[in-house]
Amino acid sequence: MLSNAKLIRDTTLSTGRERPSDSSNDAATLSDPNLEKWDGLPSDEDPPKTFRDLGVLESLCEACDSLGYTKPTPIQAQSIPLALQGRDLIGLAETGSGKTAAFVLPILQALMNKPQPLHSLILAPTRELAQQISQVVEALGALISVRCALLIGGIDMISQSIALGKKPHVVVATPGRLLDHLENTKGFSLRQLKYLVLDEADRLLDLDFGPILDKLLKVLPKRTTYLFSATMSSKVESLQRASLSNPVRVEASTKRQTVSTLLQSYIFIPQKYKDIHLVHMLYERAGQTAIIFTRTINDTQRVSIMLRALGFSAIPIHGQLSQSARLAALNKFRARSRNLLIATDVASRGLDIPSVDLVLNYDLPHDSKTYIHRVGRTARAGKSGIAISFVTQYDIELWLRIEKALSRKFDEHKVIKEEVMVFSERVGDAQRVAALEMKNLHDRRGTPGATLRHKRNGKRSRDDMDQDEG
Incomplete structure (x- = not known):
């Protein structure tokens, strides 16, 4: 939960509180002393009760209300304020923790502030997860008319090329199909990309997408990057070093466990x-x-x-x-x-x-x-x-x-x-x-x-x- 909150870092965030790093259970901090770690809210502050408390704009809060998102989950409460500050994030969270909204809401808020086509790219390891993420993007962005394109294998590339020709704001893709479109779809480019999300990063690397991710990262411009993963393995840490700039690490929980119910x-x-x-x-x-x-x-x-x-x-x-x-x-x-x-x-x-x-x-x-x-x-x-x-x-x-x-x-x-x-x-x-x-x-x-x-x-x-x- 958000009690016993602490802030581990080298440079001061807006709260101004510092504490020496306890790296005994923090593999990333052991190897990278410059990685900030945010484990929650300062103990003298009340945890946020609504998305409005986190700084989310009213139209997006209304979308959350319509979807039944009544209260931020721990990963959302920790990630969203930092993301709204424009920080790169490493989010460690298990499935079912609400992490999709944790990265979609800041992306949509940034899009509202500076609208542009091909604003954000979200990569996922499997087709079903990519489709699920695209549904969340469309649902949360319904009130602001967000256009989202889904690029996954098993579906005709021509129809996907037509969707890309309509200049979507957000692209949700699996890495292989995205690279196919970058190489073969005329006029499709991510040179103006502002946000990149690598969801289930440990899974992406388990499926041997490493070489494809390397190719993609080389063609992407400087951008804000969110990396979400269930675990912080050595492969994920290498990906973090290659793709993120001065990131803050947040964790929904420090120990893998099952629910009491x-x-x-x-x-x-x-x-x-x-x-x-x-x-x-x-x-x-x-x-x-x-x-x-x-x-x-x-x-x-x-x-x-x-x-x-x-x-x-x-x-x-x-x-x-x-x-x-x-x-x-x-x-x-x-x-x-x-x-x-x-x-x-x-x-x-x-x-x-x-x-x-x-x-x-x-x-x-x-x-x-x-x-x-x-x-x-x-x-x-x-x-x-x-x-x-x-x-x-x-x-x-x-x-x-x-x-x-x-x-x-x-x-x-x-x-x-x-x-x-x-x-x-x-x-x-x-x-x-x-x-x-x-x-x-x-x-x-x-x-x-x-x-x-x-x-x-x-x-x-x-x-x-x-x-x-x-």
Whole structure:
């Protein structure tokens, strides 16, 4: 929260308060003593209660009110005043923290003060996140007639070129598709750009966008830059050094954790009975909405087919699907025409999917950070939720590492074995149906793993990179 606020810095901000840097848990400050760190408001000031208190203009406050943004989140309360001063920012915040509005509002306010086309560029790692950001830009900018262009793979470049020809104020893009337009779309240039946002910077670098980002940064003019990331890794720090000028670092929280309204547990089961336990659990919670996370595209597709064969309303989402199919899957799940979303980690981060009752880790994630992002799909905005993880005999060490990283022991979810095994015959039949359909899919298209990464001169194509590694 905003209590125990402190300001760590080398030069004085407008508050005039200084405190020596405590770099024991601050990797960026360790390596860069000139990096200012802003952890909140001075302790003798009341935290802002509205966006108006932060200095946001009235027309934008009205847009916030219409969208139900009644009170600034911690990352918004810390970032927006500094952004309105024209500072470069490094924002460390988890998904669901409200960081999109934290950088969109200052950009729109600067645009209102000095209107111009191609004023701002926002880069995101995945198509869904880019689309979600563009929707926020359009919603917050509706009262001031902001034009926003979305540049992502999987959509015809000609229609995007037409949108760019209308001189939008804000461009939201994935890096690969943006570079394609800079190289191939006549008349498109970012020479007059005033603001650059790198959202989910750690994710951008995880997806190997580094070389493309290097090319983009070389052609962009001097501008105000915001870098938002869940973690401050060495790669992100290098990107910060290359793209930001005298930035201030703000953090919404200093420790990765899950919300108190989330009930978390695990179930220890033999590997060969995972499908039977999954079906038993879904029958126990019939009618609830759930996201079931798997590790591979193949399992995502297989589990979805198996569950549909058993009469469940399930739909898969993963990086191998076309853009239209992925958006259709999300929209059906949001509209509750499908109540089970079977997903790789393409859905674990950055996507706003409201009203999820249950998150099931069919396969455990590889690290605690991904675990937090997955279970964060439920218990959002103060609501309660349930997260259950399947732990097999092969997952014990991984599960213990996750518990250790989160500094807690989770309760075991108890089941009665005889009740579970009642489903074994029906699940066996559905598994055979799924195996046959998967074989037919592989025969027609090749395995998902083989077709996930299209190649261009031995490398992943730009259009393929902005899907997701999931």
